[in-house]
Amino acid sequence: MLNLPDTTIPSLPSLHSFTSALITPNFSHQPISKINPTSMRYYKILLNSYSPYSSSPVLTASKWKRFWKLEIALNARNTWFRILHNKITTKQRLHSYMPLQFQPHCSICPSSASQTETLEHFLFSCPAKYIVCSTALSTYIDSSLQSPTFDQYLDFVHMRSNFTVAADARYPSLSTDQVFSCILQVIWTSHYRFTFDQIPFNPTHFLTAIARALYNLHTQDNIHQIM
Numbered sequence: 001m002l003n004l005p006d007t008t009i010p011s012l013p014s015l016h017s018f019t020s021a022l023i024t025p026n027f028s029h030q031p032i033s034k035i036n037p038t039s040m041r042y043y044k045i046l047l048n049s050y051s052p053y054s055s056s057p058v059l060t061a062s063k064w065k066r067f068w069k070l071e072i073a074l075n076a077r078n079t080w081f082r083i084l085h086n087k088i089t090t091k092q093r094l095h096s097y098m099p100l101q102f103q104p105h106c107s108i109c110p111s112s113a114s115q116t117e118t119l120e121h122f123l124f125s126c127p128a129k130y131i132v133c134s135t136a137l138s139t140y141i142d143s144s145l146q147s148p149t150f151d152q153y154l155d156f157v158h159m160r161s162n163f164t165v166a167a168d169a170r171y172p173s174l175s176t177d178q179v180f181s182c183i184l185q186v187i188w189t190s191h192y193r194f195t196f197d198q199i200p201f202n203p204t205h206f207l208t209a210i211a212r213a214l215y216n217l218h219t220q221d222n223i224h225q226i227m
């Protein structure tokens with residue numbers, strides 16, 4: 001019987017980049033079929049894929065703990081988790097995988113605008129979404145956020161923002177994380193209702209949906225005071 005030394009068996013962490021890249025390859029510029037699988041470039045692209053074992057975690061351990069303890073809607077937590085792990089099927093990404101089936105342009109913007117749906121455009125800078133996001137952030141967190149930048153948005157995503165909910169905001173007892181989760185989820189849901197059900201992207205309706213979601217969170221947080 002052949003006894004192989006343990007060192008011939010790769011550890012699970014060392015295989016993660018390779019296996020996850022096979023499942024969800026992250027080729028942003030060139031379709032996988034165009035890259036020689038025996039080439040060094042192919043290997044390096046696989047290694048560059050996200051790994052939870054890398055030295056730069058998505059969130060620190062204490063922030064993950066805070067994330068899992070957040071009193072927010074389940075679907076909002078799922079969406080936020082996907083964004084943290086950069087698992088967003090933007091048109092730009094779909095186009096890079098299947099250039100014949102998908103165009104890289106945003107469907108919400110007028111076709112004449114021909115805006116590429118990058119990650120930033122998908123999450124934040126698409127004009128229809130930016131109106132919703134900036135209005136909600138300035139109304140429910142801090143009035144100085146009337147013209148938020150994408151960096152400020154990412155600070156909320158990665159839970160490193162110094163903003164707190166202003167005392168004169170509508171729901172001052174909610175945390176910035178709770179408010180942000182509602183904004184995130186309404187914009188996400190609206191995007192896919194537009195994509196799959198052709199429901200027009202109406203910022204006024206979505207601001208109403210955010211107000212309703214915040215009211216629900218506020219009511220749930222304070223129900224023990226009523227009972």
Ligand SMILES: [Zn+2]
Pocket residue numbers: 106107108109115121126127128
């Ligand atoms: Zn757009």
